[in-house]
Amino acid sequence: MVVLPQPVTLDNHISLIPTYKPVPVLTSHSIPVVNLADPEAKTRIVKACEEFGFFKVVNHGVRPELMTRLEQEAIGFFGLPQSLKNRAGPPEPYGYGNKRIGPNGDVGWIEYLLLNANPQLSSPKTSAVFRQTPQIFRESVEEYMKEIKEVSYKVLEMVAEELGIEPRDTLSKMLRDEKSDSCLRLNHYPAAEEEAEKMVKVGFGEHTDPQIISVLRSNNTAGLQICVKDGSWVAVPPDHSSFFINVGDALQVMTNGRFKSVKHRVLADTRRSRISMIYFGGPPLSQKIAPLPCLVPEQDDWLYKEFTWSQYKSSAYKSKLGDYRLGLFEKQ
Numbered sequence: 381m382v383v384l385p386q387p388v389t390l391d392n393h394i395s396l397i398p399t400y401k402p403v404p405v406l407t408s409h410s411i412p413v414v415n416l417a418d419p420e421a422k423t424r425i426v427k428a429c430e431e432f433g434f435f436k437v438v439n440h441g442v443r444p445e446l447m448t449r450l451e452q453e454a455i456g457f458f459g460l461p462q463s464l465k466n467r468a469g470p471p472e473p474y475g476y477g478n479k480r481i482g483p484n485g486d487v488g489w490i491e492y493l494l495l496n497a498n499p500q501l502s503s504p505k506t507s508a509v510f511r512q513t514p515q516i517f518r519e520s521v522e523e524y525m526k527e528i529k530e531v532s533y534k535v536l537e538m539v540a541e542e543l544g545i546e547p548r549d550t551l552s553k554m555l556r557d558e559k560s561d562s563c564l565r566l567n568h569y570p571a572a573e574e575e576a577e578k579m580v581k582v583g584f585g586e587h588t589d590p591q592i593i594s595v596l597r598s599n600n601t602a603g604l605q606i607c608v609k610d611g612s613w614v615a616v617p618p619d620h621s622s623f624f625i626n627v628g629d630a631l632q633v634m635t636n637g638r639f640k641s642v643k644h645r646v647l648a649d650t651r652r653s654r655i656s657m658i659y660f661g662g663p664p665l666s667q668k669i670a671p672l673p674c675l676v677p678e679q680d681d682w683l684y685k686e687f688t689w690s691q692y693k694s695s696a697y698k699s700k701l702g703d704y705r706l707g708l709f710e711k712q
């Protein structure tokens with residue numbers, strides 16, 4: 381894709397986006413790192429999901445050229461003239477979005493493209509995006525998704541094995557399902573044009589991901605932060621060759637709170653642009669979500685009521701980004 385020299389315009393509400401002072405950076409050894417080829421991987425994953433709801437994955441098997449090619453294509457897309465990009469929006473929920481996140485007034489220093497990750501359920505907006513962009517963009521997205529999905533299946537199968545969940549594809553089959561409600565998000569946190577604007581801004585406000593699992597890859601620009609047990613925020617050193625895995629709300633529920641859905645945010649240092657690509661693995665809309673009986677046999681011990689993914693999703697889309705969405709589904 382040709383990169384057009386277009387200035388990035390995140391319209392005129394920039395002053396609404398708060399600025400931030402930098403927070404302490406966790407050194408990389410503090411963030412759990414899991415080598416997927418390590419025989420200890422399963423144990424390390426479960427420990428990380430309990431402690432942080434977050435970990436970094438190395439030796440993941442995704443071809444580096446797929447990662448860099450999608451990054452290049454995303455840069456190409458975001459470099460298109462604003463009027464062209466706007467034709468792919470607004471994101472309801474799929475398509476191109478600029479500054480506005482979700483339907484309830486959240487804003488950030490960001491432009492993005494949300495795509496359905498399930499070709500069976502491809503939305504008209506996703507198809508429209510691909511009609512307007514070069515073939516190689518679609519191919520990069522599809523090839524990347526194929527491999528990233530394998531990473532998420534592998535991780536969920538390791539979780540199942542370590543926790544003794546049987547069969548071992550209990551979790552991964554929710555994503556493998558042809559009706560799985562999964563999506564791919566390409567985010568661009570642009571560098572500021574004006575010298576005076578070069579500061580840290582909220583790119584993506586604090587939130588948890590509603591789905592089962594999210595797999596993130598970014599370029600080497602910092603910005604991602606996670607909230608740890610004592611409530612403090614720590615910056616995650618970027619690593620463009622690895623993936624970062626987040627536990628989502630649905631996995632927190634299925635493990636009855638044993639795994640933590642990690643609160644995270646992106647504070648964009650607008651001196652450098654940041655590109656991230658995230659696969660959000662969600663179950664089919666009709667999938668029932670509740671603590672897994674093999675982990676918590678007695679319903680009296682369940683911390684959450686049973687709900688369908690469709691119910692949770694529609695409730696999420698009525699919420700603000702930073703809301704505690706699981707509150708409505710907790711048992712009294």
Ligand code: GA4
Nearest residue numbers: 473481482483565589590696697699700701
């Ligand atoms: C957070 C995780 C994913 O990026 C996302 C987001 C979605 C959106 O951007 O449209 C939501 C947000 C996310 C949670 C609450 C609702 C929905 C914005 C928002 C305010 C695509 C998702 O599935 O949920």
